[in-house]
Structures are given as C-alpha cells and as structure tokens.
Amino acid sequence: MAEFDKPSSTEEEYFAREDIEKKRKLALQQSEEMATKQREDLKQLHYMKCPKCGMDLQTLSKGKVEIDTCFNCQGVWLDAGELEQIIKQGPEGSGKVMGAVLNLFKRK
Known part of the structure; x- marks a missing residue:
C-alpha cells in the first residue's frame, strides 16, 4: 500500500512545472506593474x-x-501633428501664428 502513497515522478514533474509557470506569471505581472508605475512617475516628473x-x-x-x-x-515645442496644422492653415494662417510666436520672444 505504500506504493500508492508516493506520487509518480511524472506527477511531481507536472506539479513542479505548474508551480514554475505560476511563479513566472506572477513575476511578469509584477514587472509590468513596476514598468507602468515607473512610466507614470517619469511622466509626472517631466x-x-x-x-x-x-x-x-x-x-x-x-x-x-x-x-x-x-x-x-x-x-517653442509642438506636439505631434501641430506643425501640420500650422502648415494647413496656409501662408496667411501660419504667418500669423508664427508671427505671434516670434512676438512673444522679442527682446525689449
């Protein structure tokens, strides 16, 4: 009857693989959470x-x-697509916008 109490080596391997897979998934999840937190911290800082x-x-x-x-x-910093918006406004529009920007920085 002692034979039946001891798990077979294939059972032990199966449970060992399952345990390793759970730990791997947990580590991956923790890594993703840490990366997300670091991105948020950097965004807030910069x-x-x-x-x-x-x-x-x-x-x-x-x-x-x-x-x-x-x-x-x-x-002067533009976000993605803003330069194209200025260009699409045409020569009159872009001239006005760029003229207004340049006026901000004229030294008195």
Missing part, C-alpha cells in the same frame, strides 16, 4: 517641462494650435 532647460512650459493657444513655450530659454 510633464510640461522644457526638454532644453527643464523649466515649466506654458501653453499658448494660437488659432487651433496649442504651442508649448518656455519663457526661460525661448524654446
């Missing part, structure tokens, strides 16, 4: 900061386009 000097960016609306500007280093 959001609306000038990539050149690190100062706060200010959003200025010029027509349909919102331009992020840095008054410290006079940097």
Whole structure:
C-alpha cells in the first residue's frame, strides 16, 4: 500500500512545472506593474517641462494650435501633428501664428 502513497515522478514533474509557470506569471505581472508605475512617475516628473532647460512650459493657444513655450530659454515645442496644422492653415494662417510666436520672444 505504500506504493500508492508516493506520487509518480511524472506527477511531481507536472506539479513542479505548474508551480514554475505560476511563479513566472506572477513575476511578469509584477514587472509590468513596476514598468507602468515607473512610466507614470517619469511622466509626472517631466510633464510640461522644457526638454532644453527643464523649466515649466506654458501653453499658448494660437488659432487651433496649442504651442508649448518656455519663457526661460525661448524654446517653442509642438506636439505631434501641430506643425501640420500650422502648415494647413496656409501662408496667411501660419504667418500669423508664427508671427505671434516670434512676438512673444522679442527682446525689449
């Protein structure tokens, strides 16, 4: 009867593989959660900061386009697709927008 109490080696291997797979999935989930948290932390640390000097960016609306500007280093930053919007406004529209942007940084 002692023969039946002892699990076979294939059973032990099966449960060992199952245990390893559970631990692997748990580690993967923890890694993903950590990566998500790190991305959020980085976003919060760098959001609306000038990539050149690190100062706060200010959003200025010029027509349909919102331009992020840095008054410290006079940097002008456009989000994806905003340059195309300026170009689509035509020479008159882009001239007005760019003229307004350039006026912001004229030294007195």
